[in-house]
Amino acid sequence: EPEVTQTPSHQVTQMGQEVILRCVPISNHLYFYWYRQILGQKVEFLVSFYNNEISEKSEIFDDQFSVERPDGSNFTLKIRSTKLEDSAMYFCASSRLAGGSDTQYFGPGTRLTVL
Template sequence: EPEVTQTPSHQVTQMGQEVILRCVPISNHLYFYWYRQILGQKVEFLVSFYNNEISEKSEIFDDQFSVERPDGSNFTLKIRSTKLEDSAMYFCASSLLRGGDNEQFFGPGTRLTVL
């Protein structure tokens, strides 16, 4: 069964450093998302991406964040200068069709720890 994959599974970084989280969405999916989950809290939307453009972003997704689809398979989330409060699980998701009424498939997540 096709699945979303994410690397690394765990990333530890120093405050102020840049990190890049990587995702490989399901191959025929066209819409891509990043969510995050701070420990013990709900899953929060960060950004959606389609046709090499950001479709929507949340108030969390400030200038420190960027997304990119550098090739036909990878989808990345970059945090330029990490803060302690960026420590969270980051989930990539993809969907075949657009719209909130289409199933989003989530990856296993990357645990980011900022020291």
């Protein structure tokens, strides 16, 4: 069964460094998302992406964050200058149609630890 994959599974970085989290969505999906989950808290929406554009972003997704689909398969989340409070699990998700009409499938996540 097709699934969303994410790399790396765990990323440790120093505060102020840039990180890039990578995702390969399910191949026939058109809508892509990033969510995060701080330890002990609920999953929070960051950004949705369709047709090479951000379609919606949350207030968490400030100027330090960016997303890109550099080729036909990868979807990346970049954090330009990491802060301690960016430490969290980051989940990529994809859906075939707009999320309100179709299921979003999640990847296994990348655990980001900022020291």
